[in-house]
Structure formats: structure tokens, C-alpha cells
Amino acid sequence: MEVKLNKRKALVAGSTGLIGNLLVQELVKSHIEVTALLRHHSSSENKLISYEVVNFDELQSSESLFDEVTDVYVCLGTTIKKAGSKEAFMKVDVDYCVAVAKAASKAKIPNLSIVTSVGADPESKNFYLKCKGEVEKQISNLSFDSLSIYRPGLLIGPREEKRAAEAFGQWLQPNLIDPLLLGSAKKYRSVKASDLAVTIKEFSGLESGKSIYHFQDFLKG
Numbered sequence: 001m002e003v004k005l006n007k008r009k010a011l012v013a014g015s016t017g018l019i020g021n022l023l024v025q026e027l028v029k030s031h032i033e034v035t036a037l038l039r040h041h042s043s044s045e046n047k048l049i050s051y052e053v054v055n056f057d058e059l060q061s062s063e064s065l066f067d068e069v070t071d072v073y074v075c076l077g078t079t080i081k082k083a084g085s086k087e088a089f090m091k092v093d094v095d096y097c098v099a100v101a102k103a104a105s106k107a108k109i110p111n112l113s114i115v116t117s118v119g120a121d122p123e124s125k126n127f128y129l130k131c132k133g134e135v136e137k138q139i140s141n142l143s144f145d146s147l148s149i150y151r152p153g154l155l156i157g158p159r160e161e162k163r164a165a166e167a168f169g170q171w172l173q174p175n176l177i178d179p180l181l182l183g184s185a186k187k188y189r190s191v192k193a194s195d196l197a198v199t200i201k202e203f204s205g206l207e208s209g210k211s212i213y214h215f216q217d218f219l220k221g
Helices: 018-029 056-066 086-106 127-140 164-180 183-188 193-203
Strands: 009-013 033-038 049-053 071-074 111-115 146-150 209-213
Touching (some): 009 018, 018 033, 018 193, 033 056, 056 086, 071 086, 086 111, 086 127, 127 146, 193 209
Parallel strands (some): 009 033, 009 071, 033 049, 071 111
16 A cells, blocks of 8 residues: 655754654654755665765755755754864754754745754853854744754663763663752753654644743653
């Protein structure tokens, strides 16, 4: 039996990360065609997924990938340890994210979603939160019918890199810390990566203008 495709067409930047990978899988579950941008070759047997290797420093040469796209999802992110320096971190978490958003705005894509972090603030003294706030600030100046910004706390889910301290944190926060975070502090609770991926898919284009979502807004599976 032939599966009827969803009228939406998605482009995901950062499809190999924890959230990006889960989001791609959620989108194809809804029969949405996905173009996944990445820096290294990958492939999929699923005919709905098209992996495209791009140079994020020269994204203008890949403008055709945005043709007929309705929803762009920016899930790019790294760590200072993996990037090697603060400057390299900023290139991925700020410059590349903004480059994708600018290309989407230029192509008149109606809906853009981006994952940042709880506490994101361009004036923060914390380097990580300052970067996340800066990318929000720059993207907010672009033109979209619907801009969805997701600010999760600690993400709970399997990662490619196994680190003992991180594994302990993924156990500690949900079990001992989250129950203590009440009222306005709820937004700092940890978030299941799978729940966030579902929320991003379902909320894209849901509200006009700019919307910022925290823990209490995420759909819980």
C-alpha cells in the first residue's frame, strides 16, 4: 500500500546529534520528507530521508536545498571539549545556526525552530548561556511566520560519547533534583530528548510570531 506523504517538507540541521536524530525519526513517522544537513557523509534506507553534506561556512552554495521546504529545524550544537576552543564552539553554536536561519529566511521558509538552552541570555556572564542567547537574538531579527525557540534543561537520552560524570548527572537530576524544582523553577528540570523531539515536530508553525518554550510546555510521552 502506498503511503500518502505529508504536505510538510522539513530540513534539519544537526541531524546526527541527540535531538536532531530523534527529530528526523519523528518527522518520518508522520510521513514528512526530510532533508538532513550534515558535514560528513551518511545514508538511510528510508526513502523519506535525504542526507546532504554541506559546508556551513558556504551555505549560500546550497540554497536549492531549501526549495519547497515548509519547516526548518536547527539542532546544531557541540561542546567546547569537542570543538577544541571557545572560538570553534561559537562557530557551530552561533555562526552556523544563524547561517541556516538566514538561508531559511531568504528562501521565505514560513516556520523555523531552534533548540537553545534554559537560561539563554546574550548578556549572561556564563559563556555557554551567552552564546545561546546571542543566537536567539540574531535569529529573532529575521523574518518568519512562526519562530519557535526551545529552551530545555539537561537532556536525558543516549549519547554517542559515553562519559561517567554525564551518566551520573542523567541519573541524579531526574531522581533527586527535579522534584525540588517547583513553580517558576520547573523550567530548569531535565527533559527527555524523545519528548523534546516530539514537541518540536508538533509545535512547528503552531503559533504565529516568536514563541519560547520551556520544560512545562514540552509534550510528555
